[in-house]
Amino acid sequence: MQQSDSGNHRRGSVARGGGATQTILLPAVKLDLGVLVLALLCLWFGVMIAPLSRPLELLTLFGGSLLGAGWLAWRIRRALARARQELAREADDGTQQE
Numbered sequence: 289m290q291q292s293d294s295g296n297h298r299r300g301s302v303a304r305g306g307g308a309t310q311t312i313l314l315p316a317v318k319l320d321l322g323v324l325v326l327a328l329l330c331l332w333f334g335v336m337i338a339p340l341s342r343p344l345e346l347l348t349l350f351g352g353s354l355l356g357a358g359w360l361a362w363r364i365r366r367a368l369a370r371a372r373q374e375l376a377r378e379a380d381d382g383t384q385q386e
Contacts, residue, residue, distance in 0.1 A: 316363075320360055321360065324359065324360055327356065328353065328356055331349065331352045332349060335348050
């Protein structure tokens with residue numbers, strides 16, 4: 289019965305998991321999102337001040353948004369991979385202690 293519990297623990301969601309994993313993962317993602325929002329706001333103000341044509345303004349904002357979204361997705365994937373490694377290590381430590 290213990291093996292099925294550890295198997296279910298490994299299949300659990302990283303975002304909904306409790307313990308140290310959640311306390312490490314969520315603040316880092318929130319900080320990255322905050323930095324991204326501030327950077328895009330600065331870009332928006334810069335585009336509004338700069339004498340650009342309307343299509344070039346939209347292209348600049350769209351490009352900045354795509355870069356920001358890609359960066360955020362990359363950071364989230366790294367954080368999730370790190371959290372999965374920690375969960376696997378905790379599960380392995382739990383099975384070794386038994």
